[in-house]
Amino acid sequence: xxxxxxxxxxxxxxxxxxxxxxxxxxxxxxxxxxxxxxxxxxxxxxxxxxxxxxxxxxxxxxxxxxxxxxxxxxxxxxxxxxxxxxxxxxxxxxxxxxxxxxxxxxxxxxxxxxxxxxxxxxxxxxxxxxxxxxxxxxxxxxxxxxxxxxxxxxxxxxxxxxxxxxxxxxxxxxxxxxxxxxxxxxxxxxxxxxxxxxxxxxxxxxxxxxxxxxxxxxxxxxxxxxxxxxxxxxxxxxxxxxxxxxxxxxxxxxxxxxxxxxxxxxxxxxxxxxxxxxxxxxxxxxxxxxxxxxxxxxxxxxxxxxxxxxxxxxxxxxxxxxxxxxxxxxxxxxxxxxxxxxxxxxxxxxxxxxxxxxxx
Amino acid sequence: xxxxxxxxxxxxxxxxxxxxxxxxxxxxxxxxxxxxxxxxxxxxxxxxxxxxxxxxxxxxxxxxxxxxxxxxxxxxxxxxxxxxxxxxxxxxxxxxxxxxxxxxxxxxxxxxxxxxxxxxxxxxxxxxxxxxxxxxxxxxxxxxxxxxxxxxxxxxxxxxxxxxxxxxxxxxxxxxxxxxxxxxxxxxxxxxxxxxxxxxxxxxxxxxxxxxxxxxxxxxxxxxxxxxxxxxxxxxxxxxxxxxxxxxxxxxxxxxxxxxxxxxxxxxxxxxxxxxxxxxxxxxxxxxxxxxxxxxxxxxxxxxxxxxxxxxxxxxxxxxxxxxxxxxxxxxxxxxxxxxxxxxxxxxxxxxxxxxxxxx
DNA sequence: GGGCAGTGGATCTATTATTGAACCGCCAAC
DNA sequence: GTTGGCGGTTCAATAATAGATCCACTGCCC
Numbered sequence: 001x002x003x004x005x006x007x008x009x010x011x012x013x014x015x016x017x018x019x020x021x022x023x024x025x026x027x028x029x030x031x032x033x034x035x036x037x038x039x040x041x042x043x044x045x046x047x048x049x050x051x052x053x054x055x056x057x058x059x060x061x062x063x064x065x066x067x068x069x070x071x072x073x074x075x076x077x078x079x080x081x082x083x084x085x086x087x088x089x090x091x092x093x094x095x096x097x098x099x100x101x102x103x104x105x106x107x108x109x110x111x112x113x114x115x116x117x118x119x120x121x122x123x124x125x126x127x128x129x130x131x132x133x134x135x136x137x138x139x140x141x142x143x144x145x146x147x148x149x150x151x152x153x154x155x156x157x158x159x160x161x162x163x164x165x166x167x168x169x170x171x172x173x174x175x176x177x178x179x180x181x182x183x184x185x186x187x188x189x190x191x192x193x194x195x196x197x198x199x200x201x202x203x204x205x206x207x208x209x210x211x212x213x214x215x216x217x218x219x220x221x222x223x224x225x226x227x228x229x230x231x232x233x234x235x236x237x238x239x240x241x242x243x244x245x246x247x248x249x250x251x252x253x254x255x256x257x258x259x260x261x262x263x264x265x266x267x268x269x270x271x272x273x274x275x276x277x278x279x280x281x282x283x284x285x286x287x288x289x290x291x292x293x294x295x296x297x298x299x300x301x302x303x304x305x306x307x308x309x310x311x312x313x314x315x316x317x318x319x320x321x322x323x324x325x326x327x328x329x330x331x332x333x334x335x336x337x338x339x340x341x342x343x344x345x346x347x348x349x350x351x352x353x354x355x356x357x358x359x360x
Numbered sequence: 361x362x363x364x365x366x367x368x369x370x371x372x373x374x375x376x377x378x379x380x381x382x383x384x385x386x387x388x389x390x391x392x393x394x395x396x397x398x399x400x401x402x403x404x405x406x407x408x409x410x411x412x413x414x415x416x417x418x419x420x421x422x423x424x425x426x427x428x429x430x431x432x433x434x435x436x437x438x439x440x441x442x443x444x445x446x447x448x449x450x451x452x453x454x455x456x457x458x459x460x461x462x463x464x465x466x467x468x469x470x471x472x473x474x475x476x477x478x479x480x481x482x483x484x485x486x487x488x489x490x491x492x493x494x495x496x497x498x499x500x501x502x503x504x505x506x507x508x509x510x511x512x513x514x515x516x517x518x519x520x521x522x523x524x525x526x527x528x529x530x531x532x533x534x535x536x537x538x539x540x541x542x543x544x545x546x547x548x549x550x551x552x553x554x555x556x557x558x559x560x561x562x563x564x565x566x567x568x569x570x571x572x573x574x575x576x577x578x579x580x581x582x583x584x585x586x587x588x589x590x591x592x593x594x595x596x597x598x599x600x601x602x603x604x605x606x607x608x609x610x611x612x613x614x615x616x617x618x619x620x621x622x623x624x625x626x627x628x629x630x631x632x633x634x635x636x637x638x639x640x641x642x643x644x645x646x647x648x649x650x651x652x653x654x655x656x657x658x659x660x661x662x663x664x665x666x667x668x669x670x671x672x673x674x675x676x677x678x679x680x681x682x683x684x685x686x687x688x689x690x691x692x693x694x695x696x697x698x699x700x701x702x703x704x705x706x707x708x709x710x711x712x713x714x715x716x717x718x719x720x
Numbered sequence: 721g722g723g724c725a726g727t728g729g730a731t732c733t734a735t736t737a738t739t740g741a742a743c744c745g746c747c748a749a750c
Numbered sequence: 751g752t753t754g755g756c757g758g759t760t761c762a763a764t765a766a767t768a769g770a771t772c773c774a775c776t777g778c779c780c
Contacts, residue, residue: 008737009367032756043739048758065747065756094466095663095679099459106454106466114401118473248669277637277667284644285669303455304664307608307637309645319455368766392727403768408729425727425776486726490779 009042010049016040017050021059021070030060030068085118086330087145091128091152094121098273100302100319101151107323108149108330115331120145132157140166146334149326152215167333171326173216173345181333183325186345187217187299188224190315191269193350194297195228195239197313198267202359203295204237207258207265209251209275212243221271221299240265244275251278259286266359267295273302276312291357298355301348310354317348369402373410376400381419381430386502390420390428445478446690447505451488451512454481458633460662460679461511464531467683468509468690475691480505488514496520506694509686512575527693531686533576533705541693543685546705547577547659548584550675551629553710554657555588555599557673558627562719563655564597567618567625569611569635572603581631581659600625604635611638619646626719627655633662636672651717658715661708670714677708 020026030036033051037044051068054060060068094102109119120143126135136157140148147167150157158178161168170182191208198206208225211218222241229239242254258265270276276298280290290296290310298305298314305312325343380386390396393411397404411428414420420428454462469479480503486495496517500508507527510517518538521528530542551568558566568585571578582601589599602614618625630636636658640650650656650670658665658674665672685703 007369007372010737012367034756043741045740046738049737062757063747064745064758067756095459095463099455099462099664102459102462102466103455106462106469109466109469111401113473113478248667248671252669274664274667277664278669280641281644281669284641285649287647289645302664304459304634304637304662307634309608309612309638309641311608370766394727397768405769406767409766411728422728423776424729424774427727486778489725494778 008049010046011053013040013042013047013050014053017054018057018059021054026070028070029066030070032067084116085120085143085145086112086147086149086334087120087122087143088149089122089124089127089139089151089153091123091125093123098300098302099304100273100300100317103319104323104326105151107320108327111323111327112330115327117146117334127157128152128154130154130156133160136160140164147330149330154213154215158216169326169330169333173220174342175216175219181329181342183322183329183343184217184345185315185317186347187220188227189345189347190299191221191224192228193224194269194299194315195225196232197297197350197356198269198295199229199232199234199237201267201295201356203265203267204234204359205240205263205265205267206237207240207242207268209242209244209254209258209268209270209279211271211275212245212250218271225269246274248278251275252282255279255282259288265294267297267356269297269299271299273298273300273305273314276300276305277308280308280312290355292360295356295359308355311351312355313353314351315348316351317346322346368409370406370409371413373400373402373407374413377410377414378417378419381414385504386430387504388430388501389426389498390430391502392427444476445480445503445505446472446507446509446694447500447503448479448481448509449487449499449511449513450481450483451485453483458660458662459664460633460660460677463679464683464686465511467680468687471683471687472690475687477506477694487517488512490514490516492517493520500524500526507690509690514573514575518576529686529690529693533580534702535576535579541689541702543682543689543703544577544705545675545677546707547580548587549705549707550659551581551584552588553584554629554659554675555585556592557657557710557716558629558655559589559592559594559597561627561655561716563625563627564594564719565600565623565625565627566597567600567602567628569602569604569614569618569628569630569639571631571635572605572610578631585629606634608638611635612642615639615642619648625654627657627716629657629659631659633658633660633665633674636660636665637668640668640672650715652720655716655719668715671711672715673713674711675708676711677706682706 033044033047037047040047051060055062058072061071062068088105090097094105112119122139124135124139127139147169149169149171150161151171153170153172155175158170158175158180162178162180168180170180172182173184173187174180174182195206206229208222210222226239229237240258242258244251244254270279279296283290283294288294296312298312301314301316305314329343393404393407397407400407411420415422419431421431422428448465450457454465472479482499484495484499487499507529509529509531510521511531513530513532515535518530518535518540522538522540528540530540532542533544533547534540534542555566566589568582570582586599589597600618602618604611604614628639630639639656643650643654648654656672658672661674661676665674689703
């Protein structure tokens with residue numbers, strides 16, 4: 001599999017070269033890249049990719065016009081015997097997270113074990129507060145992981161990690177001007193699409209039920225949702241956004257404010273599958289029926305949604321492929337093969353379900 | 361460095377598979393190509409390319425419709441328990457299981473790694489059919505695990521394992537005359553308790569929505585439920601049991617037969633949290649309100665239930681302590697220190713929630 | 721006997737790694 | 751200064767791989 005770096009030719013060459021260096025085959029300067037390319041039976045590009053890894057480890061130092069100088073031989077031993085663990089930062093006990101998140105973290109654990117890494121889960125509620133610096137300092141200082149995977153991260157957390165050179169992968173979206181490697185769903189496109197679906201079904205008063213905390217993904221959602229409505233040909237279409245926290249009551253409150261107004265929405269996009277459950281049951285208590293009285297779309301997926309009647313229209317994600325992308329980026333980062341580009345965000349497939357209907 | 365492409369993934373896999381074959385990891389038949397592709401993290405095409413090399417070496421012999429047969433019957437290597445792995449047998453992909461089950465399997469994985477064991481998850485739908493002997497023969501024969509953990513097991517499966525001396529722990533209840541070590545919740549006590557709660561609230565027509573498959577835990581539930589009603593001082597109390605499968609439609613059908621009869625129940629115990637979701641939403645569609653029109657209790661717990669309005673009355677379980685019990689029994693079994701007694705079944709705490717009300 | 725789920729066999733497309741070849745600016749030596 | 755070799759960069763073509771979809775075959779269950 002090409003995503004796993006050590007299976008690529010470049011990484012195999014890097015391993016080989018590291019061994020040769022350690023043996024002391026070359027002192028002073030490496031053979032030129034063109035020569036290496038010939039002796040190692042690989043193209044110069046591939047050799048260069050391998051050399052890049054050695055450079056990142058501080059073993060060699062390329063000098064323009066001269067060659068690759070051998071620098072230090074002490075380092076690699078330390079690199080080898082490093083802990084080889086990866087930390088995952090989550091805000092709550094894993095049992096409280098959404099099942100889909102638990103699933104991909106689980107997959108990530110398996111994939112990393114296969115690669116010789118152990119995954120350590122850190123439930124650090126303090127790191128998710130408004131000023132996380134102290135908590136993060138302590139946590140990251142205490143645990144010498146090879147890399148960190150940060151889930152559900154706040155802007156302050158992302159800024160903190162961006163300032164350090166701790167290897168860090170954001171599982172989720174990043175805020176506009178933060179240059180951290182990240183991987184997430186394309187929430188902007190999702191919500192734009194959801195708005196389009198509802199508008200085409202004849203709805204004109206749409207609402208987005210969004211998390212109050214405004215994580216990057218939520219901001220993107222909002223942006224996409226508003227775009228979807230404002231760029232539509234329907235000039236009479238309106239978009240309202242209501243905010244909720246993670247508890248049931250706040251969802252109920254948000255719904256009350258939405259539906260107690262004069263011109264209540266006829267279609268709702270819910271940004272979170274737990275909130276979808278709350279929404280569906282609160283609407284049922286108010287005597288509103290899905291989809292006859294109101295159409296619902298869930299932005300997030302979770303296995304339990306399949307047990308609802310009607311089945312929620314939602315954007316389906318495969319936790320396995322999500323975990324694979326994450327682990328791919330992670331290993332790339334751990335092997336320092338190249339400077340990491342964030343993979344393109346994932347655009348999940350829309351499953352129509354039965355929770356939307358044309359406006360009556 | 362040879363010119364033979366040692367560097368392609370396919371060739372690396374071939375090397376790896378050759379080594380595994382020599383070790384005697386698989387006897388008789390190789391795992392199916394699709395399974396190999398998953399465990400080896402490579403596409404089936406690549407796996408097939410690797411298998412082709414083994415075939416050319418005469419190590420395996422593919423049989424259409426059956427699998428890849430191991431030919432070179434060198435010798436049953438004596439490396440029996442060097443593997444130090446534990447197999448978990450589940451009927452569906454882990455993402456389809458209830459989150460709570462996924463959670464304790466996850467915990468189990470962590471705890472076992474700490475003990476030096478690897479957990480291998482086997483999704484064997486065939487092993488859950490009416491006659492699982494063949495599928496089990498093949499699965500258990502193929503994988504030389506130190507022990508097996510069997511979840512959601514049928515009676516036939518338990519009998520199969522009881523006849524062997526394969527170390528096996530049943531995660532769940534056992535059928536009456538089967539002497540396998542097991543650990544589960546005390547479903548009999550739970551359902552007896554649930555019936556008592558509803559009777560004390562004035563309900564007289566109770567129903568239990570139970571799984572059709574009648575696993576041991578479901579049988580216990582039924583027994584406890586009937587006991588709870590029949591032993592009550594209320595002579596006019598009746599207990600009905602309706603059966604459903606694991607799909608939403610069958611739950612809807614079961615509910616229809618319950619509520620279309622002349623004297624419908626006013627209180628319902630649902631044996632499964634997914635079925636609880638289906639039940640709640642079907643009732644909402646019929647215009648019945650919880651708890652005003654009907655009281656509900658969920659026998660099983662799952663995190664997502666907390667997002668429902670009203671919050672379901674249910675029996676709460678801590679997946680961590682459940683996993684610890686399982687791993688405790690398992691390690692006792694693996695170390696063969698003493699003959700294993702099954703730990704006492706767990707009686708979880710009742711959380712009242714808001715889904716029950718006195719009969720109007 | 722038919723339906724069904726699982727198997728290897730085969731094929732297709734999209735993505736990615738790798739190749740092989742340009743060209744650039746830099747360096748030291750002639 | 752010129753020259754040839756060096757690393758740095760880019761590019762298009764190619765090979766490997768992933769991932770999906772069919773097929774024919776097998777055995778089990780109904």
